[in-house]
């Protein structure tokens with residue numbers, strides 16, 4: 576039985592990228608695979624042709640300390656002859672948040688190589704601010720977004736609410752879905768064509784797992800069993816997994832997130848309405864607060880303006896810290912070079 580009857584996803588230029596990794600590492604035996612799930616210290620991977628069943632592999636120690644962090648679910652990787660992940664192939668379409676932690680500025684890649692982010696917010700009281708934030712981090716990684724207003728059966732005006740929220744955040748695909756009535760499920764399927772990979776994001780309790788089960792239909796039982804035995808056998812924790820949907824689409828399931836910190840910008844994309852209107856303000860640095868001739872203040876709802884300010888402040892804070900870290904790093908490299916040159920000069924003296 577294959578876990579992914581319709582394959583493990585599209586990947587353009589896989590051969591070229593693999594060749595580049597072989598050249599870089601000087602190893603010509605590397606083979607490609609995709610990470611289906613990440614556990615503590617091991618990764619479940621599958622090869623594109625699935626000639627062998629998915630298997631748990633390790634990663635080379637050096638990979639774990641790299642700036643991009645260890646391999647994650649959705650990654651395309653190069654495996655060596657010892658079945659260890661030797662390289663992570665370039666990531667396209669990433670969702671990155673600031674790692675959770677007080678005053679910390681570090682990045683966490685939530686999903687890699689995704690072509691769509693499904694941002695879930697539950698009805699009847701969707702939190703627009705929370706959705707905006709997820710839309711912004713997806714936008715920062717060049718990942719298009721569809722909004723899913725879940726639990727549509729709890730809101731008699733679900734479709735209107737979805738439309739309104741989509742307009743407000745600037746997302747064309749905004750769909751009310753209910754697992755209870757089945758409304759919207761077909762539309763979600765149509766957003767996930769064969770070979771495409773999407774990630775499902777949203778707060779705890781939004782109904783993500785329930786929706787995933789509905790999308791998987793009967794497939795889940797078949798795939799679930801295999802995975803469960805993997806998990807139990809190894810006592811590992813699954814954080815995210817790549818799932819194969821019946822129509823051939825792939826979906827990365829993420830656990831509910833309490834905190835989603837900004838990392839790579841994306842604020843301006845999400846608040847395009849404000850950015851565009853601001854061009855009409857009298858002052859270029861207008862804060863849309865008490866300035867005269869402000870084109871934004873009276874047009875944009877106060878809560879949205881406040882949300883924009885808050886995210887922009889947060890992004891500025893992260894940018895500061897990232898700039899400081901880069902400066903520290905380049906100072907470090909500078910001193911290393913000076914010391915190296917000093918040692919060399921000394922060697923020549925002797």
Ligand SMILES: Nc1nc2c(ncn2[C@@H]2O[C@H](COP(=O)(O)OP(=O)(O)OP(=O)(O)O)[C@@H](O)[C@H]2O)c(=O)[nH]1
Pocket residue numbers: 725726727728729752753754755756777778779780781782783784785786829830831832
């Ligand atoms: N009325 C209604 N309830 C739903 C629907 N979908 C999910 N729920 C309920 O919402 C609750 C939360 O659902 P989950 O699927 O566990 O939510 P989740 O987003 O996966 O939460 P985490 O696993 O914590 O991230 C459960 O009690 C579900 O039964 C729906 O379409 N309608």
Ligand SMILES: [Zn+2]
Pocket residue numbers: 853856857861862863864866868869870871872
């Ligand atoms: Zn203004």
